[in-house]
Amino acid sequence: MSTAPGTSTPSSASAARAEAGHGIVESGRFRARQVAEVLRPGDADEVVRIVRDTARRAASGAHSPLHPVSTGFNWGLGSGSPVADGATVLDLSRLDRVRAIDLRAGYAVVEPGVTQGELAGRLDGSERMLNLTGASQHTSVLGNILERGVGLHRGRAEDLAGLELVLADGTFTRCGWWPDERSATVQPHCRGPSLNHVFTQSAMAVATAAVVRLLPRPDEVRVLPLTFAESELPAAVDVLRTWTAQRLIPATTKIYNLVAARTYGVRARLRRPGSRDRWLVHICLTGDAGLVAAQSRLVAERAAGHGSPFVAAPPHTADEQVHRAYAGLPDPDDTLFRRKTGCCARCLDTARGLLMFLPVVPFLGSAVARAAELIATALEGRTAAPGVTMNVLDADTIDHVVTLGFPPRDARAVGDAHRTLDRLHRAFVAEGHQPYRPDIDHPLPRPHGVLRQRIGRVLDPDGVFARGRF
C-alpha cells in the first residue's frame, strides 16, 4: 500500500489506519479488505485529475476502482473500508472548507472533510442550527448525508439541497440547488427531475461539496425523559405512535433499551435489584417557549394518566449534554459520544469491537415487540445483550439501531458477533424488515431493475468506482 505522490500527510484517522496495516482496521472486525492505495487529494481539481486518470486506465481494464470516503467513520458498517479487495481509497478529509454560510436563506456549502462539530461551532449563537446526529462530532456532514443517516430532528437526506460531483469520466458538475445558479430560495428539488438522490446511497460519483440546509434555531429546546417497564413495550410504542400521529409530539422521539439507556444513567439510578428492566424515552419539544411549555404540560399529564405505561424519569436521564445535542450546539469534548462508546472517535476503530444492524420497522407496538423477540433469539454464543436505540422517523416508521459490542481481540467473541449479525439479517429480512443501511459483508444484491441498471451503465460504464454497499 502506498500514498499518492504529491499528497500531504494523512489528516484522517481512516487513512492513518489504512497505512498502519495492509487493510483498514475498523471496529466491525469484518475481514480486512486489501486496499491498493490511499489517495488524499487536497482540492476538487485534484479529485478530477485522479478520477480522469483512473477512467483512462479503466478503459483498458487495468485499474483499481475508487472508493471515496469523507471521514471514514461509518462505524459498525465497515468504517472507511470498501466492500471488495483491490480498491483505492479516496480519502477526502483534506477537502475541509466551509465554503459559505447563508443564515437568512438557511444553507451552508461544505466539503467532505467538514465535521458536524465544526459546522455546529460555526453556527453557535446564530439564528440557524445544524441537524446533528448522535454520532461523534468528528463525523462528516456530507458523508452522513450521502449515507442517508438519521439526524436528531429529521433524516439527513432532507438536509441535502445540492451536490458538487466528479462523475466517472472526470466531468465536474452539480445537481440540485446551488446559490449562484438558481432561485434565491433553497429548493432541493428545483424544477424538473430531482437528481440529488441518484447520488446518495449510490457509489456512482465523488461528491466534492454539498449545499446543506440549516434549521431555524428554536427559542426553546426541551427533552422530556420517560421510562416504561420492558413488559409494557407494545403499549408504550402504541401510545407514542398515537401522540406522534396526532402531533402532540414531533417525529423525533428516541426509545432506548436498558443497555442503550445506560449512557443516560438509567442503570445506575433507576434500576433496583429484582425490578424489571426499564426502557427510556426521549421526547424532544422545540419552538416557541409558550408552545413548548404547553406541550410539556400535556405530555406530562397524559404520561401520568390512568393506564399509562409511562413514568416520568429524573432530569439526569436527559441532562444538559442531551439538550445541547438537540439544540445543535457543538460539543468539543465529544462528551455524549465518549459516554456511549467509552472512547474517542480516533481510537474507536482500533479499541472497540462494534457491529451495527439497522432495520426499519412499522411504528406499531406489535411490530416493535416482534423485533425485540427477533433480536433476543438471534444472539449467538457469548454475544452480549445489544444496545437498541429506536428512532421515530414519522408516524408510520421507526428505525432500530442494534449495536453489538464485543472484545475486538477475542476471536471467538468476534465470530459470535458476526454470526449474530448474519442471523439478524436473515430473521428481519424474512419478515420484510430490511436494514436501511447495510454493512460491507451484506451489500445489496447487484442492481436490479432496468432503470437502475441503465443509470449505472451510463454513469460508470467501466467501473471507475468500486462496488458500494448499495
Ligand SMILES: Cc1cc2nc3c(=O)[nH]c(=O)nc-3n(C[C@H](O)[C@H](O)[C@H](O)COP(=O)(O)OP(=O)(O)OC[C@H]3O[C@@H](n4cnc5c(N)ncnc54)[C@H](O)[C@@H]3O)c2cc1C
Ligand atoms: C455511538 C454512535 C452513534 C451513532 N449515531 C448515529 C446517528 O445518530 N445517526 C447516524 O446516521 N449514524 C450514527 N452513527 C453511525 C456513523 O458513525 C455515522 O453514520 C457517520 O456519520 C458515518 O461516517 P462519516 O460521517 O465519516 O461518513 P463516511 O464514512 O466518510 O461516508 C459514509 C459513506 O458514504 C459514501 N461517501 C462518503 N463520502 C463520499 C464522497 N465524498 N463522495 C462519494 N461517496 C462518499 C461512502 O460510501 C462511505 O462509505 C453512530 C455511530 C456510533 C458509534
